[in-house]
Amino acid sequence: MSLRVVLIGAALAAIAAAQQAAPPNYVYEIWWEVYTNKSAALTRYLTRLREADLKIASGRRRFADVHPWSNRRIVSVPLAELGDYDRRPESATVFRQAFGDQEYRQYAAALAEAQISRTSYLRKYRNDLSLNRDRQAREGIQATAYSFVTVLPAKEPQFEELWRRVIAAYRKVAPEMVLTVAETLAGGGPQYVAARPLASYAQFETDLTPEQAVEKAFGAAEREKFNRLVSETVRKWETFLFDKGNFDTNVR
Amino acid sequence: MMGMALGMGRAWAVGIAATLAAFAAGPAVAQAPPNFIRELRYTCYPDKTPDLIAYFARLADADIQINSGRMRWMDGAPYGHFVIAGIPAYRLAEYDSRVGSGTVFSKAFGEEEYRKYAQGYSNAQMRTHSVIRRYRDDLSLNRAKHLRATTKVSRYTYVTVKAGKGAVYEQAAQKAVAALRQVAPGAVLSAAQTIAGGGPQYLLVEPFASYEDLGKAIDPAAAVEKAFGKVEAAAWRARLAESVESTEVALMQKVAKDSFVP
Numbered sequence: 314m315s316l317r318v319v320l321i322g323a324a325l326a327a328i329a330a331a332q333q334a335a336p337p338n339y340v341y342e343i344w345w346e347v348y349t350n351k352s353a354a355l356t357r358y359l360t361r362l363r364e365a366d367l368k369i370a371s372g373r374r375r376f377a378d379v380h381p382w383s384n385r386r387i388v389s390v391p392l393a394e395l396g397d398y399d400r401r402p403e404s405a406t407v408f409r410q411a412f413g414d415q416e417y418r419q420y421a422a423a424l425a426e427a428q429i430s431r432t433s434y435l436r437k438y439r440n441d442l443s444l445n446r447d448r449q450a451r452e453g454i455q456a457t458a459y460s461f462v463t464v465l466p467a468k469e470p471q472f473e474e475l476w477r478r479v480i481a482a483y484r485k486v487a488p489e490m491v492l493t494v495a496e497t498l499a500g501g502g503p504q505y506v507a508a509r510p511l512a513s514y515a516q517f518e519t520d521l522t523p524e525q526a527v528e529k530a531f532g533a534a535e536r537e538k539f540n541r542l543v544s545e546t547v548r549k550w551e552t553f554l555f556d557k558g559n560f561d562t563n564v565r
Numbered sequence: 566m567m568g569m570a571l572g573m574g575r576a577w578a579v580g581i582a583a584t585l586a587a588f589a590a591g592p593a594v595a596q597a598p599p600n601f602i603r604e605l606r607y608t609c610y611p612d613k614t615p616d617l618i619a620y621f622a623r624l625a626d627a628d629i630q631i632n633s634g635r636m637r638w639m640d641g642a643p644y645g646h647f648v649i650a651g652i653p654a655y656r657l658a659e660y661d662s663r664v665g666s667g668t669v670f671s672k673a674f675g676e677e678e679y680r681k682y683a684q685g686y687s688n689a690q691m692r693t694h695s696v697i698r699r700y701r702d703d704l705s706l707n708r709a710k711h712l713r714a715t716t717k718v719s720r721y722t723y724v725t726v727k728a729g730k731g732a733v734y735e736q737a738a739q740k741a742v743a744a745l746r747q748v749a750p751g752a753v754l755s756a757a758q759t760i761a762g763g764g765p766q767y768l769l770v771e772p773f774a775s776y777e778d779l780g781k782a783i784d785p786a787a788a789v790e791k792a793f794g795k796v797e798a799a800a801w802r803a804r805l806a807e808s809v810e811s812t813e814v815a816l817m818q819k820v821a822k823d824s825f826v827p
Contacts, residue, residue: 349688350687350690380694381695383694458761513661514657515661517657518656518657537732539729540729540732541729544730545729550728551763552762552763554762
């Protein structure tokens, strides 16, 4: 065994121990846009990469979401601390260690051909803007409703105040709801992302929207106030349903 | 999703026969207008658009052959390469349990034919996107008369509303519907609100039996003025100006056979 492999092994063990100990505070999202007729290459790559991570017990965490009938896929890497990313072995290294260079090259080439575009975002989870984050789990979910909120320049504090009111409303009228909010640190685009894990599409049908929750919890006047504040602070608020991909690795 | 279906074994396909039979029975309120619509929005390579349409035409044959009961309609931009497959539902739970197209196709015509058509379907797509919308009866007019069977062309109006101004827009939309009810009581307008997928928050669809009928359709602004007078029409326009970011109008025509929709 070479010294390099030994060192990688030690690094992997340290990362695995650290990651299992703490809930993630950050997430690195890689957004892929793939050609429809070549999207299977990404599926195959992520499936094999998962096998590689498990084979060498890398401890690297990853989950993936698939926008149905779309070219979009999101691969998310949760991190306890940003420093974890410095020590995280690259996928190519893990793949090669598990299955050899030749197989890696074969998968990587197909993956490269499948891509229309790729971009990444680094986000920080915000416990103070989330609800029941400790109950957030990938197990048992079928989909995730992601709401992307683009806030007007310099209006972040006002938005956060407004969102805390939403959380208070949900806590009152839907106390079991799980809602995890992350703030974008790098990558541009919407400054806030709220993730709502769903056991089924049917569950989404019965969910209250933020403004409905505010009205139910605090009355019609509060809803009007909420809408006024939204118009003063938010540029765009969009929700997408992503199906869970079958590539979760070392995440609960 | 398609990849999964492609890899599906024949035994499994046989195994879902019971599910298909349950679907064929259809929802108890099959004649009522649906409450949700999932739109699969395909931007195709111009030279390969016919392959995607051929896939859906054959899929409609498959749905009929095995009496799947799966609802679907197909619209396309005239002289364009943009196609929408609409999947109506009464409850979102129907999307949880809907049998995959690959399964239906393979069961009806065999795995080999499915693979051939599926490849054409896959290769035809430049970009694909999907959205889910909830129909809004309170913003619609005569939804029960919105029949695909008598529709030739549909006018789609996409409305992007400013953040926090949904309630203001809906007040204006309800006023327009009230006006149309007075001055054009036979008009058909189906309004839907986007609940997942982003983009414009509202889509208004007006079906027409012919381009001639499209030409005769009354403009909502004119309807409001005719029904309620100039002063109220001005107030209505002000509410729209306050709430609407942009609107976009598109014409769509039927491009392939619809399945199990009236």
